[in-house]
Amino acid sequence: MLRYAVIGGGIVGAALADRLAGEGASVTLLEQDRPGRATSRWSLAWLNAAAKTPEAYHRLNADGMRAWARLAAELDGHAWYRPVGNLEVADAGRRDRLEATVTRARAWGYAARLVDRDEAAGIEPALRLPDAPARDLSFAWFPEEGYLLTEPLVERLVARARRRGARVHTGDAGRVTGLQRAGEAAWGGGTERAGEAGQVTGAKGPGDRIIGVRTAAGDLVPADVVVCCAGRWTAGVAAMAGIRVPIVDPEPPGSTAPGFVVRVGPVEVPPTRVLHTPGVHLRPHGPHTVHLEAGDVTADLHTPEPVLRDLADTLLERARRVVPSLREARVQEYRVCVRPMPADGMPVAGAVGAVPGLYVVVTHSGVTLAAHLAELVTRELLEDVRLPELAPYRLERFTEDSGRAAS
Ligand SMILES: Cc1cc2nc3c(=O)[nH]c(=O)nc-3n(C[C@H](O)[C@H](O)[C@H](O)COP(=O)(O)OP(=O)(O)OC[C@H]3O[C@@H](n4cnc5c(N)ncnc54)[C@H](O)[C@@H]3O)c2cc1C
Known part of the structure; x- marks a missing residue:
């Protein structure tokens, strides 16, 4: 053997x-x-495939999501598998891209749809939607996405x-x-x-x-x-x-491999979905903690500690604006971690x-x-x-x- x-x-x-x-x-x-x-x-x-291209890579990821569903049924999925859906809110600068993602994903047979402001609010009651005219915002719902507690x-x-x-x-x-x-x-x-x-x-x-x-x-x-x-x-x-x-290579200053993540809590009424909003991406991490990231809040392996601390506070501030039940939350952990990126x-x-x-x-x-x-x-x-x-x-x-x- x-x-x-x-x-x-x-x-x-x-x-x-x-x-x-x-x-x-x-x-x-x-x-x-x-x-x-x-x-x-x-x-x-975040378990996701909607925005991934080309089609073969999209399908590999969609198959990946189904593989976790199978594993969850046989390996204590209640402890780690969270197929709670993903709600995305795009502002005027990103709405075309979000709408194109929904159109393409649907054409590939993937569960995705645009929703209006009221439906978005119903999907995630913990979310306070930005005060912008309806025409400037777009909302998309991906019901089969979710996250894992790794x-x-x-x-x-x-x-x-x-x-x-x-x-x-x-x-x-x-x-x-x-x-x-x-x-x-x-x-x-x-x-x-x-x-x-x-x-x-x-x-x-x-x-x-x-x-x-x-x-x-x-x-x-x-x-x-x-x-x-x-x-x-x-x-x-x-x-x-x-x-x-x-x-x-994660080492050079400005490398795209490192990512900055923050965990905050306690939260009285945690969000239940994966949420992508214009200023912050978040999801629940256990009953009283929320995980935060944002594409424009970046750090590398050389970012000094006081700067990281400020970035963590910035993310928490942004998160409080969209999830008001984070008002008493504090930064619990933050970390620069490295994507293994071919x-x-x-x-x-x-x-x-x-x-x-x-x-x-x-x-x-x-x-x-x-x-x-x-x-x-x-x-x-x-x-x-x-x-x-x-x-x-x-x-x-x-x-x-x-x-x-x-x-
Ligand atoms: C900020 C951020 C956000 C991300 N978001 C998502 C997301 O939303 N959805 C998604 O699907 N993916 C996401 N990813 C990517 C995903 O997290 C990674 O692709 C995945 O965790 C990689 O898993 P891994 O097992 O390959 O690596 P790791 O979890 O790093 O495990 C590799 C292991 O190898 C061990 N090792 C290394 N060298 C040796 C050695 N010489 N001998 C023995 N052991 C060794 C290490 O100790 C480590 O435990 C994200 C990544 C980052 C950084």
Whole structure:
């Protein structure tokens, strides 16, 4: 029986480890920290597909939403699955785009409709609508969207994977520091030079299979197939195999990979829906807390602490204007977190041709996609097939136009 090592216990790796173990595969999940504590923990975690293009990517996301509904029915969905719908309010500058999104989504068979001000107010009683003339605002309702509470979800995925026989290594025992191929001493540890996307460089001859991963605890964990689900750290893990995975570098000032999120509370009457308003995006996060983001309130990895604090207050102030029951709320937590963003914005999922035994999965919108990707990737791994749904997302696409991909 083949042995699978899944690197990374975020929502993507946890969903995959659970799925593989559920099919009877031999799985080791390696997580350098505790599962679910990185990007997945801080995500808006909005389940959505309406605005995503092209159509194949839209359908992948819509299938992702359905995959969570199936999982919720068998894995304590009451604790983490919130298909509460998404209400969007657009001002004059954005109404054309919102209306075009609704038209296109409906043409693709997706549940979406424009609603009037009264219906919007009824859909979300906690929302105070902006005082603007009706002609300047547009309201759209996406009833099948929603959000996930990723912490209880990842906890349950990892616990079930264990019950299904998966081994779970965390901390130093789960921190992968190198990959090892047949016939070699330890491979990796940061000494490899990554070359063109999807191509191996350095002294390693192509064709030598991976036989395991090395950890910070000094162990060699045997594996015939290594699946890298390391989120924002994917480029570093892939470089251990001499492979370049082009993802947006979060380090440069102004990088688009970091996102700023704030959690506030207590709230007397929490909103029940995912809400996108002109100044702030929000959703409930537990019974007394609300998660906030805004496209124009940005920070990067170098933003000084006092500025972050001011940005958090700005978001809370905006949120109070649209959800008055936040009047007593205070900022509870804020964080700059990093989107794992492949260079062209689309997922990367597939076996890496140049390194037998290596498979990579990294994506933005990973909360929407993880359960469905876990189903597809499990089939590719266990049935040794290449599914058409994943054809647009192979790493090799960057090799064909690596100059653009790397920019
Ligand atoms: C601000 C923000 C808002 C977002 N909003 C949405 C949204 O509304 N909807 C949506 O669908 N998506 C959204 N996303 C994207 C989504 O959150 C991510 O795509 C998803 O969480 C990625 O999950 P992951 O498991 O790949 O990564 P992570 O959750 O980061 O997990 C990767 C794990 O790999 C581990 N790891 C890394 N290197 C190693 C190593 N060497 N050895 C062992 N373990 C390792 C890490 O410790 C980590 O736990 C958002 C992201 C951000 C930042």
